[in-house]
Amino acid sequence: MAKQHISTTINGEPMEFLCEPHQSMLDVLRGPLGLTGSKEGCGSGDCGACSVTLDGRLVCACLMLAMEAEGASITTIEGMATGEALHPLQQKFLEMAALQCGICTPGVLMAARSLLERNPDPSETEVRFWLAGNLCRCTGYDKIVRAVLETAADMRENAA
Amino acid sequence: MNVISNKWIGQRTIRPDGADKVTGRAAYSADTTLPGLIWGKVLRSPHAHARIKSIDTSKAEALPGVKAVVTAKDLVDFPLDKSVMLGIQDMRWMCRNVMAREKALFHGHPVAAVAATSEEIAAEACRLIVVDYEVLPHVIDIDDAMQPGAPILHDFIQFEGKPSNIAGKLEHKLGDVEAGFAGADVIIERSFSTEPVHQGYIEPHACLVSVSGDGKAVIFSSSQGQFMVRAMTSLLTGIPQSDIRAIPAEIGGGFGGKTIIYLEPVATLLAKKSGRPVKMTMSREEVFRASGPTSGSKSTVKIGATRDGKIVAGQGTFYLQAGALPGSPIRGAAGCAFAPYDIPNVHSLGFDVVSNRSKVAAYRAPGAPIGAYAVECVLDELAEALKIDPLELRLKNAAKQGTKAAHGPVFPRIGFVETLEAARAHDHYKAPLGKLQGRGVASGFxxxxxxESSAQVNITEDGNVAVTTGHPDIGGSRASIANITAELLGIDYNRVSVQIGDTASIGYSNLTGGSRVLFASAMVVTQSTEKVITTLRERAAKIWKIDPEAVTWEDGEARPAGDNAGKFPGLSLADLAARASETGGPIGAGVQLNTTGAEGGFATHICDVEVDAELGIVRVLRYTSFQDVGRAIHPSYVEGQMQGGAAQGIGWALSEEYIYDRNGKVDNAGFLDYRMPVCSDLPMLDTVMIEIPNPKHPQGVRGVGEVPLVPPLAAVANAVANALGKRFYALPMSPPRVLAGLDGA
Incomplete structure (x- = not known):
C-alpha cells in the first residue's frame, strides 16, 4: 500500500509526515520525525517508556497507529519544557534524583503530568496506581513518587 | 591527602547529565542515526538443542534490499580446546553465544544475521535462510541436567572423568566443619531453590556501527564498558583494537547484563560486508529469550551453633544454572554466603551447571543473593530454635575488623555490626504487626x-574544569565525580563538567561493574586533580617569581604562603588559565591506575509483609535498608542504589521467574507475563546510610551498588514465614505457589 499522508500537530507545531498504514506512532516519532525522547522498551504497551498524550489523553505511542495522528494533537517529552524553562516536574525530578539511568524518565514524566492535570492533589496510592504502567528498574519508584507528590504540592501552592 | 571541607562532597547536587534526561535529549543506544543506515536482524534457533548441519543463505542474499548476511563462519573461531580469557569471560563461550557454531544450544540462540534496507526486508530475509537442524534432546532444569543419562550439551566438558553438564566447581574451606558440627548443640539443614530472573533493564540492547573503506569501525552502543565492547568486537571480528572506536551511548540500565555483548560484532561484520552503517536493536522478546538472565539455583545449607548462639560451623552447596555455556556466578554464591559471619569452620561449594537456557550474564552482586537467601533463611530458623532474636544472633556472630572470611580475606574496618545495631534500634523493628503480617530481617555481603581506571582533568581556557573518565554512568556517577573535583579544587560545582570518553579519547578503563566505578574513578580523578593543583601552584609561583613550595591552593585560588603570605593578591583558576600559555602551556593531568583496596560492603534489611490468604498475594508493607556505604559522595544516588536493589530483590522473591514450556521455549518473554515490581506493588523504600569510611580510599568510598540486592530475598522470605508460621523454601513466592503452600498446610 502507498504511504499515507498525515497532517497533525506535535508539541503545538503543525506537522506533516508520510507513513505506512501499519506503522506505529512511536516508529514515526523516533524515525522520520526525529523525536527520540519517547523510548521503546517493549513495543507492547507494558513499560510506558513511550508515553505521549493524544488530544490530552495519555497513551503508549507504540500501541497507536501513526495514521491515528491525523487531525489530532500530540504532546511528547520534547514538548514538556517551555523554552529554557523546565516543567516543575522535570525540575523536581532533577532536584530529588528521581532518575538513575533515565530511560523510563520521559514516559514517567509524561504520565505524571497527565495525572496532575486531572488530579492536582493525588494521594501516594493514587500516584502509585497512575504510574503502575510505567516500569522503572533503577529507582524502586520511591524518589519518583516523592517527586510527583512534592511537585503537586508546589503547583497547588503557586496556583493559590 | 587534601583536607576535605565538605562543601560539595555529601551534597545532593543536580547531576550534569540530568537536564538532557528529563527533556528527552539524552542519546541512548537506539537514538542515533547515520546517513545511508541499513537494518540488521538476527535469525534465532527455534529449537532448544540442535546440531546445525548446514546453513543456506543464498535465497536471503538474493532478496532485493539485502546488503549482507553473516553466520558463525564470518566470526573468529575460538577452538574449544584452548581458553582465551577477557576479564572473567572466556571467549570460547562468548563467540558461541554471539553466534551458534556447532550446535544451537537454546531456543533463541542466534544462527545468522542479515542487514537490509528496511527492518521488514531484513526480517523477510531471515525467513529465507534455510538451516538444516538435527534436533537433539534438551534439558532445562538443574536436577534434570545432573541426572545420569541427561542430554549432554558439550562433549568436551568432563566432571569426575565423565562427560557431564557440571562445567565447574569452586570450593572455600576454613577450619574443620566436621569437628565444628560435632561441637554444635543445634544444627539446622535446609534445601532451597530459586528461579532465573532477568536484569530487566528498560533499554533493550542496541547498536549502530559504521565501518569505513579502510576497515576502521565506529561503534555507538550502550554497554557497561566501551573498552569491553572494543576488546570483544576486536577478538570476534579480527579487527585490531586500534581500528575500533567504541562510543558509549547513555545506558538505559544494565545491572550487570550489559557487561557482555550480543550485537556489536555481528553489526560490525554486517557493516563491513555491506559498506553501510548498520543499526541493530533487540525486541523485548529477544532480550528475554537471548540475553541475561542470572542463574536459577538449588542449594543446601547447614549451620550449627552452640546453645548460647555462637555459630560453630557452616556448610553450603550451591548449584547454579549457567545457561547453555559455562560461567555461572558460583564465586558470588559460595564466596559471599557466609562472609558476614565470624564462623571458625566453613565449607562452601559451588557447582556450575549447563542446560539449554540462554547463557547467564552478571546481575548485581552475581550469585550473592542466591547464597545469602539460603544462609539467612537458615539463620532465621536457627534463631527460632535457640530462642534468640534474629538480629541478636547475627550480632553475636558478625564479622568485624580482623575476621578471617572463608573466601580468603581478613576484613579491615567494616561496618557490618553498625548495620545490625542500627536495625535493632530503628522504630521499624519495634512497630506492631497485624494479622497475617510478618517481619523478616536478613543481611548480606x-x-x-x-x-583499571583512567581520568583526565583539564582546565579550560576560561578557567573552568573538564573531567573525562572511561566508565559509562549508569546511575549518577558523573554527579559524584563533579562533587569530588569541585571539592578538591575549591570551586563551584557548576564549573565542573564531566564526560564519559570514548575508547579513543581516554585511557583503558574496566567495566562499570562490581560496584567499582566511583571507588576507582574517584581515585584517578583525585590524583589527576592533585597533579593539576600542583601545576597551578607552580604557575602562580612563576608569575610571582617565588618558590612553588611557598604557594598554597585554597578556596579555588593560589595564595602566597609562609614568608610571602599576603604579598600578592591570590590568582584564581581563571587568572591562571588566562596566563597558561605564557607560564608553560595548557594545564591538565591524567592518571591511569589499577586500583586496589575496594573492600567489601555489608547491609541489613528489615521487611514487613502482609499475606492475602485468599489470593496468595504477598504485599510488602514496609521496607528499611541499613548499609555501610563508606562515604556517601552524593547521598541521593547512594539511597537510589539501596532502593533499586531492594525493589529488584522483592521482585526476585515474589514475582519474577522464567517459565519454560515442554519444548524448552520461554513461555513468558514479555513484561506482561514476566512480572517485575510496578509502582503500585511497592511501599516507600526507607534507607539508613551508615558511613564507615573505607580506610583505603582518599574519600572513604566503598562500593554501594550491589550489596542492596543481597539481603532482600531472605528478608522477604523470613517475613512471609513470620506472617504465616510456615516457611517456603522456593522462590518466587508467587500467588499460585503461596496458595498451594497454604492449602497443603
Missing amino acids: WFNAGG
Whole structure:
C-alpha cells in the first residue's frame, strides 16, 4: 500500500509526515520525525517508556497507529519544557534524583503530568496506581513518587 | 591527602547529565542515526538443542534490499580446546553465544544475521535462510541436567572423568566443619531453590556501527564498558583494537547484563560486508529469550551453633544454572554466603551447571543473593530454635575488623555490626504487626571491586574544569565525580563538567561493574586533580617569581604562603588559565591506575509483609535498608542504589521467574507475563546510610551498588514465614505457589 499522508500537530507545531498504514506512532516519532525522547522498551504497551498524550489523553505511542495522528494533537517529552524553562516536574525530578539511568524518565514524566492535570492533589496510592504502567528498574519508584507528590504540592501552592 | 571541607562532597547536587534526561535529549543506544543506515536482524534457533548441519543463505542474499548476511563462519573461531580469557569471560563461550557454531544450544540462540534496507526486508530475509537442524534432546532444569543419562550439551566438558553438564566447581574451606558440627548443640539443614530472573533493564540492547573503506569501525552502543565492547568486537571480528572506536551511548540500565555483548560484532561484520552503517536493536522478546538472565539455583545449607548462639560451623552447596555455556556466578554464591559471619569452620561449594537456557550474564552482586537467601533463611530458623532474636544472633556472630572470611580475606574496618545495631534500634523493628503480617530481617555481603581506571582533568581556557573518565554512568556517577573535583579544587560545582570518553579519547578503563566505578574513578580523578593543583601552584609561583613550595591552593585560588603570605593578591583558576600559555602551556593531568583496596560492603534489611490468604498475594508493607556505604559522595544516588536493589530483590522473591514450556521455549518473554515490581506493588523504600569510611580510599568510598540486592530475598522470605508460621523454601513466592503452600498446610 502507498504511504499515507498525515497532517497533525506535535508539541503545538503543525506537522506533516508520510507513513505506512501499519506503522506505529512511536516508529514515526523516533524515525522520520526525529523525536527520540519517547523510548521503546517493549513495543507492547507494558513499560510506558513511550508515553505521549493524544488530544490530552495519555497513551503508549507504540500501541497507536501513526495514521491515528491525523487531525489530532500530540504532546511528547520534547514538548514538556517551555523554552529554557523546565516543567516543575522535570525540575523536581532533577532536584530529588528521581532518575538513575533515565530511560523510563520521559514516559514517567509524561504520565505524571497527565495525572496532575486531572488530579492536582493525588494521594501516594493514587500516584502509585497512575504510574503502575510505567516500569522503572533503577529507582524502586520511591524518589519518583516523592517527586510527583512534592511537585503537586508546589503547583497547588503557586496556583493559590 | 587534601583536607576535605565538605562543601560539595555529601551534597545532593543536580547531576550534569540530568537536564538532557528529563527533556528527552539524552542519546541512548537506539537514538542515533547515520546517513545511508541499513537494518540488521538476527535469525534465532527455534529449537532448544540442535546440531546445525548446514546453513543456506543464498535465497536471503538474493532478496532485493539485502546488503549482507553473516553466520558463525564470518566470526573468529575460538577452538574449544584452548581458553582465551577477557576479564572473567572466556571467549570460547562468548563467540558461541554471539553466534551458534556447532550446535544451537537454546531456543533463541542466534544462527545468522542479515542487514537490509528496511527492518521488514531484513526480517523477510531471515525467513529465507534455510538451516538444516538435527534436533537433539534438551534439558532445562538443574536436577534434570545432573541426572545420569541427561542430554549432554558439550562433549568436551568432563566432571569426575565423565562427560557431564557440571562445567565447574569452586570450593572455600576454613577450619574443620566436621569437628565444628560435632561441637554444635543445634544444627539446622535446609534445601532451597530459586528461579532465573532477568536484569530487566528498560533499554533493550542496541547498536549502530559504521565501518569505513579502510576497515576502521565506529561503534555507538550502550554497554557497561566501551573498552569491553572494543576488546570483544576486536577478538570476534579480527579487527585490531586500534581500528575500533567504541562510543558509549547513555545506558538505559544494565545491572550487570550489559557487561557482555550480543550485537556489536555481528553489526560490525554486517557493516563491513555491506559498506553501510548498520543499526541493530533487540525486541523485548529477544532480550528475554537471548540475553541475561542470572542463574536459577538449588542449594543446601547447614549451620550449627552452640546453645548460647555462637555459630560453630557452616556448610553450603550451591548449584547454579549457567545457561547453555559455562560461567555461572558460583564465586558470588559460595564466596559471599557466609562472609558476614565470624564462623571458625566453613565449607562452601559451588557447582556450575549447563542446560539449554540462554547463557547467564552478571546481575548485581552475581550469585550473592542466591547464597545469602539460603544462609539467612537458615539463620532465621536457627534463631527460632535457640530462642534468640534474629538480629541478636547475627550480632553475636558478625564479622568485624580482623575476621578471617572463608573466601580468603581478613576484613579491615567494616561496618557490618553498625548495620545490625542500627536495625535493632530503628522504630521499624519495634512497630506492631497485624494479622497475617510478618517481619523478616536478613543481611548480606558483596566483595566490591577496584581495577583499571583512567581520568583526565583539564582546565579550560576560561578557567573552568573538564573531567573525562572511561566508565559509562549508569546511575549518577558523573554527579559524584563533579562533587569530588569541585571539592578538591575549591570551586563551584557548576564549573565542573564531566564526560564519559570514548575508547579513543581516554585511557583503558574496566567495566562499570562490581560496584567499582566511583571507588576507582574517584581515585584517578583525585590524583589527576592533585597533579593539576600542583601545576597551578607552580604557575602562580612563576608569575610571582617565588618558590612553588611557598604557594598554597585554597578556596579555588593560589595564595602566597609562609614568608610571602599576603604579598600578592591570590590568582584564581581563571587568572591562571588566562596566563597558561605564557607560564608553560595548557594545564591538565591524567592518571591511569589499577586500583586496589575496594573492600567489601555489608547491609541489613528489615521487611514487613502482609499475606492475602485468599489470593496468595504477598504485599510488602514496609521496607528499611541499613548499609555501610563508606562515604556517601552524593547521598541521593547512594539511597537510589539501596532502593533499586531492594525493589529488584522483592521482585526476585515474589514475582519474577522464567517459565519454560515442554519444548524448552520461554513461555513468558514479555513484561506482561514476566512480572517485575510496578509502582503500585511497592511501599516507600526507607534507607539508613551508615558511613564507615573505607580506610583505603582518599574519600572513604566503598562500593554501594550491589550489596542492596543481597539481603532482600531472605528478608522477604523470613517475613512471609513470620506472617504465616510456615516457611517456603522456593522462590518466587508467587500467588499460585503461596496458595498451594497454604492449602497443603
